[in-house]
Amino acid sequence: EAGVAQSPRYKIIEKRQSVAFWCNPISGHATLYWYQQILGQGPKLLIQFQNNGVVDDSQLPKDRFSAERLKGVDSTLKIQPAKLEDSAVYLCASSEARKAFFGQGTRLTVV
């Protein structure tokens, strides 16, 4: 069974630039999450989708972060404009029942 796919694996941008991350969840998984993981910390939920609807985006910095999940499958997370403190690993996970499975993440460095 294919796992959660994320791209790119790495991204380096200058502050104030824009960046987008892509996630393809496990086939059939209705729930999709985006997490931000700063070095040395646990993953922090940014946004959670159930099919193509947002369930929880309370911790998403909406002035600069946006996410969508068109057609309830793939999802993109965008940052515009990026700040230095956005440097982190962005993890996508998908879930069908109570288990959640993660992709390898995208490591973002903002310089």
Added chain:
Amino acid sequence: GQQLNQSPQSMFIQEGEDVSMNCTSSSIFNTWLWYKQDPGEGPVLLIALYKAGELTSNGRLTAQFGITRKDSFLNISASIPSDVGIYFCAGRSGAGSYQLTFGKGTKLSVIP
């Protein structure tokens, strides 16, 4: 919001020793998940627990869902060098809730 306290934050053990780590929550969970994360990789699911008192094993790993539903522990027996990594607990609360909250992780180092 929900908070998970995971301890210890880090530990160094000799190869062959057993190790134990735990998580406590400020609220009741209906699911506990334990993950391992290697450098540069995403978290990998180790064990899932669904009801209070449940004890589940996966090879040398054993995890338990606390009776109060506010805690869980993970034991690793006879540690080996490849056990090195960061272990995270994650909890889910409420019937039908899919929100997953993570602890801050336990960094395990195994000395050969």
